Amino acid sequence: MKNERPRRLSTAEERRETVLRTAIGAFAARGYWGTTTTEVAKAAGISQAYVYRLFPSKELLFTAVVEHCFVQVRAALESAAAGAGGGSPEAVLEGMGDAYARLISDNDLMLIQLHAQAAAVSEPAVREAVRQGYARLVEYVRGASGGTDEQVQEFFARGMLCHLIVSMGADEVDAPWTRTLAAGIRHY
Amino acid sequence: MKNERPRRLSTAEERRETVLRTAIGAFAARGYWGTTTTEVAKAAGISQAYVYRLFPSKELLFTAVVEHCFVQVRAALESAAAGAGGGSPEAVLEGMGDAYARLISDNDLMLIQLHAQAAAVSEPAVREAVRQGYARLVEYVRGASGGTDEQVQEFFARGMLCHLIVSMGADEVDAPWTRTLAAGIRHY
DNA sequence: TCCTTGTGTGGTTGACCACTCACATAGAAG
DNA sequence: CTTCTATGTGAGTGGTCAACCACACAAGGA
Structure with a gap:
C-alpha cells in the first residue's frame, strides 16, 4: 500500500507527545494490564513496533502517561488558584474543586488516576510516579489554598469519592444511595 | 472426614468457598487483568483446570470474589453497629470506621475493592457487582447510623481516601503530605 | 550523485493466556 | 465385585501478548 503523497515525518519528540x-x-478503559501496546499504537496512528522505539517498555510508557496526567491536573489547579487568588482557603478550595470537576468532565484523566492507583500496588515504578504526583498535588493545594490539614484532606477525600462514582457509573443510576454519594459533587 | 449431615451437600461447595x-x-496484587487463573489455582492448592470446573469463567470467578468481599465488609459494619447500637449517629459511624479499619488491616480486602472499581469501568458484570455492593453498604450505613446524607457521604469519602493511602503505600513514607492525607486515619 | 542519519513498518518469536477434554481415582450403593 | 457418580488432573488448543529485528524510505549535506 504505497502512499503517493509525500510522507510527512515528524520528530520523535512530537510523536512521543502524541502517543502520550x-x-x-x-489506557483509560482497561488500565495497565488490560491494555495492549497494539491498542496504544492504534490510538496514536502508528505501528506497534514504533511504540517501542519511542518508549523502551510498556511500563515506562504507562508511567509517562501517568505523570503526564498529574501535570495536567496540577496545571488546572494552578489556573484555578490564580483565578481565585487571595481569597479565603474555602474559596480557593471551592475554585479548585470546580476546576477539577471541569478537567475530568472527560473521564479519561480521572480513570488513568484510578488505574494508576491499582497498578501502583504491585508495580514499583508506577507507585513511585503516583506518590510523586500526589505529593506535589497535596503540597500545592496546601500552599495555594492556605487551608488546614483537615481541609486539604477533605479536598482529596472528595476527589477519591468522585473516582468511585465515575468508575461504577453511579451518575447513571437514579437511586437514594447514588444521590447520597454524589450529593454536592459537580459534574459537567 | 465423613459428613453426617445430608450427604447431598457436596465437597465441591466447600472447594468453591476455599477458592473464593x-x-x-x-487478585489483590494485580487485579482482574493482571492475575492469571493459574495463580488463583496455586493459591487454592488445586489444578488450574479445576478452577474452571468450579467457576465457569474468570469473569464470574472475579465477580464472585468481589461479592464475597462486600459481604465481609458488610458483616463487619453490622457487628460494629450492634456493638454501638443506639448511640448517636456520630458514635455509630465512629464505631463502623474503626471496624472497617480493623477489617482491612490485612490489606487484601481493600485492594480487591480498588481493583473491582478499576475493572468496573469496562466489565459490565463487575460494574453490576460493585454497584450492588456499594448500594447495600450505603443504605445499611445510612439506616444503622441514622446519620445525615452528608455524614454518610463523608464516611465513604474517607474510605476511598484510605484506599489511596494503602495503594501507594503512603503509610510507609514519612513526609508532610502523607501526614496530611492520613491524619486521623486509624490503621492496625 | 552518494552517504549518513532519523523516521517508520512488516513480520516474527517465544512465552503465556483462558479455556477444554480425555482420563484417572475414590467412595457409595447394589 | 461391579457400576455409577463426583472430584480432580495432565496435557493440551488456539490465540494473544510484549518485545525484537531486518529493512524501507525521507531528508539533508557534500
Whole structure:
C-alpha cells in the first residue's frame, strides 16, 4: 500500500507527545494490564513496533502517561488558584474543586488516576510516579489554598469519592444511595 | 472426614468457598487483568483446570470474589453497629470506621475493592457487582447510623481516601503530605 | 550523485493466556 | 465385585501478548 503523497515525518519528540496524549484514552478503559501496546499504537496512528522505539517498555510508557496526567491536573489547579487568588482557603478550595470537576468532565484523566492507583500496588515504578504526583498535588493545594490539614484532606477525600462514582457509573443510576454519594459533587 | 449431615451437600461447595477465600489474596496484587487463573489455582492448592470446573469463567470467578468481599465488609459494619447500637449517629459511624479499619488491616480486602472499581469501568458484570455492593453498604450505613446524607457521604469519602493511602503505600513514607492525607486515619 | 542519519513498518518469536477434554481415582450403593 | 457418580488432573488448543529485528524510505549535506 504505497502512499503517493509525500510522507510527512515528524520528530520523535512530537510523536512521543502524541502517543502520550492519545494513550490516555487507550489506557483509560482497561488500565495497565488490560491494555495492549497494539491498542496504544492504534490510538496514536502508528505501528506497534514504533511504540517501542519511542518508549523502551510498556511500563515506562504507562508511567509517562501517568505523570503526564498529574501535570495536567496540577496545571488546572494552578489556573484555578490564580483565578481565585487571595481569597479565603474555602474559596480557593471551592475554585479548585470546580476546576477539577471541569478537567475530568472527560473521564479519561480521572480513570488513568484510578488505574494508576491499582497498578501502583504491585508495580514499583508506577507507585513511585503516583506518590510523586500526589505529593506535589497535596503540597500545592496546601500552599495555594492556605487551608488546614483537615481541609486539604477533605479536598482529596472528595476527589477519591468522585473516582468511585465515575468508575461504577453511579451518575447513571437514579437511586437514594447514588444521590447520597454524589450529593454536592459537580459534574459537567 | 465423613459428613453426617445430608450427604447431598457436596465437597465441591466447600472447594468453591476455599477458592473464593484464597483468590482474594491472588487478585489483590494485580487485579482482574493482571492475575492469571493459574495463580488463583496455586493459591487454592488445586489444578488450574479445576478452577474452571468450579467457576465457569474468570469473569464470574472475579465477580464472585468481589461479592464475597462486600459481604465481609458488610458483616463487619453490622457487628460494629450492634456493638454501638443506639448511640448517636456520630458514635455509630465512629464505631463502623474503626471496624472497617480493623477489617482491612490485612490489606487484601481493600485492594480487591480498588481493583473491582478499576475493572468496573469496562466489565459490565463487575460494574453490576460493585454497584450492588456499594448500594447495600450505603443504605445499611445510612439506616444503622441514622446519620445525615452528608455524614454518610463523608464516611465513604474517607474510605476511598484510605484506599489511596494503602495503594501507594503512603503509610510507609514519612513526609508532610502523607501526614496530611492520613491524619486521623486509624490503621492496625 | 552518494552517504549518513532519523523516521517508520512488516513480520516474527517465544512465552503465556483462558479455556477444554480425555482420563484417572475414590467412595457409595447394589 | 461391579457400576455409577463426583472430584480432580495432565496435557493440551488456539490465540494473544510484549518485545525484537531486518529493512524501507525521507531528508539533508557534500
